Amino acid sequence: xxxxxxxxxxxxxxxxxFCLVADSHQGSRVRLANSLIKLGAKPGQVRVAGGYHEAKxxxxxxxxxxxxxxxxxxxxxxxDLLQEQREKRPYTRDGIFVLVTANxxxxxxxxxxxxxxxxxxxxxxxxxxxxxxxxIAALQKVFPGEYLTLIxxxxxxxxxxxxxxxxxxxxxxxxxSSKPTLACFYLGQTEVMREAFEDASQTYRVGLSYNKIxxxxxxxxxxxxxxxxxxxxxYDIFKRxxxxxPANPKRLSTALxxxxxxxxxxxxxxxxxxxxxxxxxxxxxxxxxxxxxIVTGKYYLSTEHKSRGLDFLNKAxxxxxxxxxxxxxxxxGLVENKMVDRAKELLGRFPSDLQSGEDFLTSEYLVESGxxxxxxxxxxxxKLIKEGVRNVAIYRTMIEGCLEAxxxxxxxxxxxxxxxxxxxxxxxxxGRIDPAVLx
Numbered sequence: 001x002x003x004x005x006x007x008x009x010x011x012x013x014x015x016x017x018f019c020l021v022a023d024s025h026q027g028s029r030v031r032l033a034n035s036l037i038k039l040g041a042k043p044g045q046v047r048v049a050g051g052y053h054e055a056k057x058x059x060x061x062x063x064x065x066x067x068x069x070x071x072x073x074x075x076x077x078x079x080d081l082l083q084e085q086r087e088k089r090p091y092t093r094d095g096i097f098v099l100v101t102a103n104x105x106x107x108x109x110x111x112x113x114x115x116x117x118x119x120x121x122x123x124x125x126x127x128x129x130x131x132x133x134x135x136i137a138a139l140q141k142v143f144p145g146e147y148l149t150l151i152x153x154x155x156x157x158x159x160x161x162x163x164x165x166x167x168x169x170x171x172x173x174x175x176x177s178s179k180p181t182l183a184c185f186y187l188g189q190t191e192v193m194r195e196a197f198e199d200a201s202q203t204y205r206v207g208l209s210y211n212k213i214x215x216x217x218x219x220x221x222x223x224x225x226x227x228x229x230x231x232x233x234x235y236d237i238f239k240r241x242x243x244x245x246p247a248n249p250k251r252l253s254t255a256l257x258x259x260x261x262x263x264x265x266x267x268x269x270x271x272x273x274x275x276x277x278x279x280x281x282x283x284x285x286x287x288x289x290x291x292x293x294i295v296t297g298k299y300y301l302s303t304e305h306k307s308r309g310l311d312f313l314n315k316a317x318x319x320x321x322x323x324x325x326x327x328x329x330x331x332x333g334l335v336e337n338k339m340v341d342r343a344k345e346l347l348g349r350f351p352s353d354l355q356s357g358e359d360f361l362t363s364e365y366l367v368e369s370g371x372x373x374x375x376x377x378x379x380x381x382x383k384l385i386k387e388g389v390r391n392v393a394i395y396r397t398m399i400e401g402c403l404e405a406x407x408x409x410x411x412x413x414x415x416x417x418x419x420x421x422x423x424x425x426x427x428x429x430x431g432r433i434d435p436a437v438l439x
Contacts, residue, residue, distance in 0.1 A: 007131075007135070009135075010039060010131070013138045014036060014039055014040035014134075017066045018063065018066070019046045019047070019067070020058050020064035020066070020069075021046065022049045022058075022067065022069040023048075023050070023069070023070040023100065024070065024074055029049075029050065030048075032068050032100070033046050036066070038127070039134065041066075051073060052081060055084075056084050059081065059085050060084070066096045067096070067098065069097070069098070069100065070100045071100060071102060072246075074279065077246035078099050079109075079117075079246060080248050082097055082099075082117065086116065094142075096134070098137065099113075099117045099119075099121075100120070100121055100123065100125075101121070101123065102123050103122075109245060116215070118140070120133070146176055147176045147177050150170070150172055150183075151182060151186060153169055154166045154167075154170045154190075155186060163190050163194050167190050171187065180207075181210045181214045182207075183207075184206050184217060185220055188200045188201075188221075188224075192220070192227075197224060204224065215245065222234050225237060231261055231262050235259065242255050249278060249280070249284070250282075250284075253284050253288045256289060256292045259292065260295055265295075268292050271289070271292065272289060275319070287323075289316075290326040293312045294329045294330055296309075297311075297316060297333060298337075301313075301334075301337045301339075306337075309333075313334065316329075316330055317330050324350055324351075324357060327350055327363065328359040331347070332363075334346070343363075346363075358391065361389050362394055365381065365384060366393055369401065374404070374407065377397075378407070378410065381394050381398040382398075390421060392418070392428075395417070396428075396429070398414050399411050399414050399429060
């Protein structure tokens with residue numbers, strides 16, 4: 001009797017819902033869509049998508065209540081689509097997101113995405129397995145149980161600023177589950193909002209002791225460590241996230257920034273390989289990878305690993321796809337390390353229609369300045385400045401050239417001009433001039 005009641009409840013739930021099946025394999029799409037219809041969904045309310053962007057469009061336009069999504073959608077992940085659904089339906093609690101996984105590792109990730117992924121099915125699955133997974137997920141939405149009910153009530157209090165009352169409910173929820181990771185996350189969030197940072201750190205770690213890859217606890221701990229300036233540990237936590245969860249442009253951009261912040265240059269090549277496999281690269285990601293490659297290249301050029309440094313700079317120039325600023329940065333790095341011939345080769349990477357722009361003219365000046373006498377170099381630099389090409393690298397090169405040629409007064413004058421133009425870099429320019437000369 002209970003089984004019939006559950007089947008009826010699932011059928012009614014699906015009948016009242018728009019459904020989306022996202023899978024890159026046509027056979028799987030058709031099978032899942034037909035399964036939903038057999039279980040009660042109306043044929044006219046079941047949509048299918050063969051890729052991430054098509055599925056994203058469906059989420060934005062049809063607002064599906066039920067989504068069955070393959071873990072892998074081309075170069076993107078079903079978890080990325082999950083975020084799209086949460087953004088489009090942020091206040092809806094009765095929707096179901098089902099992740100279709102191919103192996104136990106993907107299934108573990110699905111379990112760790114608690115509260116976001118409602119259930120998962122592991123391939124190969126039967127109709128009975130799919131029905132059971134959907135039934136349990138639907139019933140949990142209608143009858144969430146005391147543990148989830150307490151968490152939802154606690155969240156309402158938390159977001160209303162009633163921190164003490166929220167904490168009590170989350171603590172009570174912890175006692176009702178053998179693995180109360182989600183309760184730990186929200187209790188940690190409450191402690192962060194109360195600025196009890198040590199308590200929050202401990203609570204997140206307790207949550208992770210139940211599930212070491214729990215997404216929300218990892219993110220919560222990472223953000224807390226960043227807030228407290230503990231960047232090295234924050235990066236270690238974020239690396240756990242990037243190793244466990246599929247790469248996407250936003251997550252990779254964050255990883256690049258943290259790697260540079262913590263000077264983990266040896267990790268950049270791995271992130272570059274991930275970058276190559278991402279099809280829909282955002283402008284932020286392209287700029288981030290180019291900046292990371294250049295900073296890493298300059299670092300290796302300053303060590304005995306010159307060839308490694310050159311490799312990173314070459315990758316940056318290729319990856320920037322003609323963006324002139326990054327070509328200039330690479331040239332600056334080469335000139336600074338006395339690799340003028342290598343720098344000269346890169347001048348040809350500037351698009352022809354940008355060879356009258358500031359980045360190209362600055363780069364050309366840096367490459368040619370070493371072959372000119374001090375007077376000629378100074379004249380060329382002043383001409384560029386007069387024409388509006390004002391760049392830190394030009395002033396720096398002119399100051400150094402004047403000092404080497406014994407033109408002390410000219411160096412001081414250039415320093416004064418540069419300090420007015422970039423007061424925040426006053427120390428940078430002054431560091432190249434004898435303090436006694438500056439008085």
